Amino acid sequence: MKDTSGKGNILFRSLNRKIQVLFAVIFILAVAGLQLGMFATLQKGIEHKYTQELDQTTSLIVELVRTYVNSSVRNYLIGRAESVKGMVAFYYTQFREGKITEAEARKRVSDLILDPVGGKVGATGYLAGVNGKGVLEIHPKTPGADASGHEFMKKATAMKNGYLEYDWKNTGETVARAKAGGMSYFEPWDLIIWASSYKSEFFNLLDLSSLEATLQNIRIGKRGYAFVMDGKGNLLMHPTMKGKNILDDKDDRGVYYARQMIELQDGLISYSLVGESAKDRSLTRFTRYADLDLIVGTKVYYEDINGLLTSALRFGIISALIALVVANILVYLLVSRLTKPITLMRRLADAVALGDLSGRVPVQSTDEIATMAINFNDLVGAMEGIVTRLKSSSSELFMAVQELSVSSQEITSTSNQQAAAVKEIVSTMEDSDQLSKSIAGRIREVSAIANSTKAVVEQGDRKVSLILDKMREIRTSNDGTIRGIKTLGEKINSIWDIVNIINGIADQTKIIAFNAELEAAAAGPAGKNFQIVAAEIRRLADSTVVSTGEIKNKINEIQHSSDHLIIASEEGTTRIQEGGSISEELRNMFGDIRSSSEISAASAEKIALSISQQVTAFEQILLTLRQISEGIDNFVATTKATVKFAGSLKEMANSMQGIVQTYKVGTHG
Amino acid sequence: MAEDGLVAKIREAGAGKDSDKVQEGELIFHKFIIAGVLNKRYAIPATVIREIVIDVPIHYVPFVPPYIRGFINRHGEPFTVVDMGVLFEQEETKERAFLVLNLDSDQLAFLVSDIHEIVKVPETDVYPITEKGEDGGYFSSSVRLGTEDVFIVAVEAVRKRLADDLGTP
Amino acid sequence: MAPPENTETTAGGNGENFVSFHLGELGFVMERAHFYAAIHRDKPQELDKAACPGLCPYLRELLPFEGRKVLMFNLDEHLRERFHLAEQGTIKVALIAELDIFGAEGGALVSGLLREQFPDCAGDALAFRVGGDGAIREIAYRDFRLLPRGLHDTLAARGLAACRFIDDRIEFVIDPAKLALHCLQPSLRPFLEAPAAERIS
Secondary structure (H helix, E strand, O other), X not given: OOOOOOOOOHHHOOHHHHHHHHHHHHHHHHHHHHHHHHHHHHHHHHHHHHHHHHHHHHHHHHHHHHHHHHHHHHHHHHHHHHHHHHHHHHHHHHHHHOOOOHHHHHHHHHHHHHOOOOOEEOOOEXXXXXXXXXXXXXXXXXXXXXXXXXXXXXHHHHHOOEEEEEEEOOOOOOOOEEEEEEEEEEOOOXXXXXXXXXXXXXXXXXXXXXXXXXXXXXXXXXXXXXXXXXXXOEEEEOOOOXXXXXXXXXXXXXXXXXXXXXXXXXXXXXXXXXXXXXXXXXXXXXXXXXXXXXXEEEEEEXXXXXXXXXXXXXXXXXXXXXXXXXXXXXXXXXXXXXXXXXXXXXXXXXXXXXXXXXXXXXXXXXXXXXXXXXXXXHHHHHHHHHHHHHHHHHHHHHHHHHHHHHHHHHHHHHHHHHHHHHHHHHHHHHHHHHHHHHHHHHHHHHHHHHHHHHHHHHHHHHHHHHHHHHHHHHHHHHHHHHHHHHHHHHHHHHHHHHHHHHHHHHHHHHHHHHHHHHHHHHHHHHHHHHHXXXXXXXXXXXXXXXXXXXXXXXXXXXXXXXXXXXXXXXXXXXXXXXXXXXXXXXHHHHHHHHHHHHHHHHHHHHHHHHHHHHHHHHHHHHHHHHHHHHHHHHHHHHHHHHHHHHHHHHHHHHHHHHHHHOOEOOXXX | OHHHHHHHXXXXXXXXXXXXXXXXXXXXXXXXXXXXXXXXXXXXXXXXXXXXXXOOOOEOOOOOOOOEEEEEEEOOEEXXXXXXXXXXXXXXXXXXXXXXXXXXXXXXXXXXXXXXXXXXXXXXXXXXXXXXXXOOOOEEEEEEEOOEEEEEEOHHHXXXXXXXXXXXX | OOOOOOOOOOOOOOEEEEEEEEEXXXXXXXXXXXXXXXXXXXXXXXXXXXXXXXXXXXXXXXXXXXXXXXXXXXXXXXXXXXXXXXXXXXXXXXEEEEHHHHHHHHHHHHHHHHHHHOOOOOOOEEEEEEOOOOEEEEEEHHHOEEOOHHHHHHHHHOOEEEEEEEOOEEEXXXXXXHHHHHHHOHHHOXXXXXXXXXXXX
C-alpha cells in the first residue's frame, strides 16, 4: 500500500481536510459574495434611506418654515392691526369722552399709522387705514386712493378682519410680488386697520428663535443638520454658521456649493465645507422655498452613512468567521463519522495487501458507504475463498508433486535396478546358452551308461522283493506279541481295582483302630483289655497297609515291565514297519531306477533334441532381453527427466505454497 | 497310712480325673490325635475326641458362619461340622475326615484333611506357646514330635468363636 | 430326583400330625395345627410389583380362596434359595394359616402389612406355598432331634427347630411363621450365610 501520508499539500492529505478546505472555500466565497451583495444592497439602501430621509426632512423643514412663517406672519400682521385698532379705540374713547375732538382723535390715529417707525412693517411693509368702501384713508404713499377695484380690496372690505394674501405690483414694478395683510376693523369709524408686508420680508418680521431651535434639534446621523439660506447665500439658520454668507465658499474639489444650490434650487449635492477634508464630505438635500426665496437644506455626513455599513460589515465578517469555524467543526465531525467506514476499509485494504484476509468492515447503516462496505466485505470474502481454495489446491498439488517426485525417483531407482538386473539376466542367459551347448554333448555320454545300468537294476529288484516278503512275516508275528502284552496290561488294571478296595479296607481298619484306641483311652482302666484289642486292630491295619503297599509296588513293577514290553514291542513294530517301508521304497526305487534307466536311453536322445531347441530358444530370449535392456535404459533416461521435471514442479508448488501461506484466512462461513 | 495314699491314688485314678493324663511311673503322658488340615498338622487332645469317621455326608444348613459346613449324622444325632481348614486357613477342606468331639455342652465335629496318628507324649514335650493370661487364639500350646512342634488345638477357643458369632452362650 | 417313599411308621399316641414335603433330597415338616386348609394352587394372581416396592420378594401372588383373595408366601421358593436347591416343581400346594401362628407381635406386624399394603386381601390369613408332594404324616416326637446346642438358638429363631435323619437324608422341622417373618422384617434378615456348600451326593 502506498504511503501517501507525506505527499502533497498538507491541506489535501486527508479527505476530511479536503472537504473542510473545500467547504471553507465555498463558504468563504459564498459568504463573501453574499456579504458584498448584501453590503452593496445595504449601502444603496442606506443611501436611499438617507436620501429619502433627507427628502422628507427637507420637505418637512420647508413645510415647517412655511407654516411657521405663514402663521407667524399672519399672527404678526393681524396682531399689528389689532394693536393699532386698540389705539384707535383708545383715541375714539377719548373723543367720546370729550377729551379730545373727533378730528383730534382721527389725527392721532393717522399719526400713529403713518409713524415712520411705528407704522413700518418689516422693511417695506406698512400700516394703513382703509374704510369700508375700499378707500385708502390712511396710507403712507397714496392716501385717499380708491383701491376698491382691486380684487384683494374687495375681499378685504368684505372680510374687514383677518388675514389676506395677494399679489401687488407697485407702480414702476414689472412683476407683482406676493404680499400679505392683516386686518382689524374699527366699526365706529368704519376703518379697517391694515398691516401689510411683502412675503419676501416675512423672515424679517419674525422671531425665528423657536424655529431655529426646532431646526437645531434636527439631527441626521451624528453630525447631520438642517439649515436655511436665503437667495444671496446668507445662512439664516445654521447650527454653527448662522449669518455667514457662503456664496463664495467652495469645497475641497472647488465646488461653489452655495451657488450651486441657489442655481439648482432643488436637488442633492455632495460637498465638504470650507476647511473640511474629503472624509467630511456630506450629502445635502436642498430645495427652494420660493415664497420667501429661501433655500432649505438638510445634510448628512457620509461618515454617518458609512458608519452603519462599516458596523454591518464588521458584524458580517465576524459572524461569517464564527459560522465558518462552527460549520467547519460540524463538517469535520460529520465527515469523520461518514468516513469512518472508509478509514476502516482503508485499514482492511492495508491488511489485505499484507496478506490478512480475515478482517471485515462492520456494517452499521444502509447508506451508500454501507453498501460500499458490504461490497468490500464481499470482495475480501471472495478473495479469501479463492486464497483458501488456492491454499488447499496448492497443498494438494504440493503433495501430489511430492509423491510424483518420490515415485519418479523410485521408478528411476527401480528402473536402474531393472536395467542392471536385465543386464545380469542377459549375461546369465549368454552363459546358459554356452552351458546348454555343452550339456548336449554330455547327454550322449549318459545314454550309453544308462543302458548298462538297466541290467544291474533288474537284478537288484528281484533281491528286494525277496526281502520284503520276509519283512511281512516278521511283522505279522510281532503284532501277535503286542496283542498278548496288551491283554496282560488289562488284567493288571483289574488287579488295581482290587488293590483300591483293599486300600479302602485298610483305611477303614485304620479308623477302627483309632476309634478303638480312643474308646480304650476314654474307658480308662476298664479299657485296658480293649486297648489290647485296639492295638491288634491297629497292627492289623498297619500290616494291611504295608501289604497293600507291597502289592501296589509289585503291581507297579509288573505294570512298568509290561509297559516297557509294550513300548519295546511297539518300537520294534515301528522299526519293522519302517524296515518294511524302506524295503518297499527300495523296491519301488529299484523299479523306478530300472524304468528310469530304460527311459534314460530313449530320453537322452530326446533331451539332446530338446537341448538344441532350448539353445535356439535361449538365443531368441537373449535377443529379446537385449531389446528389453535397451528399452529399460530408455525408460531410465525418461524417468530421470521426469524426476527432474517433478523437481521443478515441486519447486513451483513450494513457491506457490509460500505465496499462499502469506495470506491469512479467517473462519467466516 | 500307705494304703490310704494308695486308695487315694487309685480312687483318684479311678475317678477319671485327669484321665487325659496317663501316669506311667513317674512320667505323665498325654495322648493326642495328630490330624492334617490342608498342609499343616495339628494335635487334638484324644480325650475330647469321641470318634473318627470318614466319608459321611454333610447336610448343609443356612444362617450359619462359613466355617460351619452343616451337620453330620452320628447315630441319629446331628453334629455341627466345623471346617478346620476354613477356620484356620480360610480355605475349604476338600477331604471328609471328621473328628467327632466328646462334649457335654454341644455336638461338634471337626472336619480335617487326614488323620495321621495317635501319639502318646510325655508332659515334658508339651509346651505352652503363650504367656499366662495371654490369648493364643485357637492354640494354647504345642507338642514336640521328634523334631516337629505341632500346635495343640484349644477346643474351647473354637467353641467360643462359635458362641460369639452366633450369639449363643 | 424323585422324592423318597414314605417308609416311616410311628407309634400311636406319642406323635403329632405334621405336614411334610420335599425339595430335592431335603425334607421339611411343619406342625399341621398351623394350617386350617390346604388347597391346590390354581391360577394365582400376580401382584403388581411397582405398586409395592421393597416388599418381600416371596410375596408375589394372591390366591383365590372361598371367595376372597389371600396373600401367598412362597415358602418353597424361600427354602430353595436358603438351602441352594435347584428343583423346580410344577405342582404346587398352598396351605392357609391364620395370623396367630406369628404370635402376638408378629401377628400384629403381618396384620398391619395386609391392612396397609393389601387392603383388598383377606386381612386375617396368609397362604404358604409348599412342594407338590405335601402330605400329612404322624411322626413321634422322639424321632426328632434338636439341633446342636451351639446352633440351636440361632436356627430356631430363624425357623429351623429340629431335624431327623432318614437313611442318608435329613428332614428339618421348620416354623413357617418365623421363616416368613424374617422376610417381612428386612432388618431381621440373616446376616450369616454359609457359602454354597456340600450337597447330598
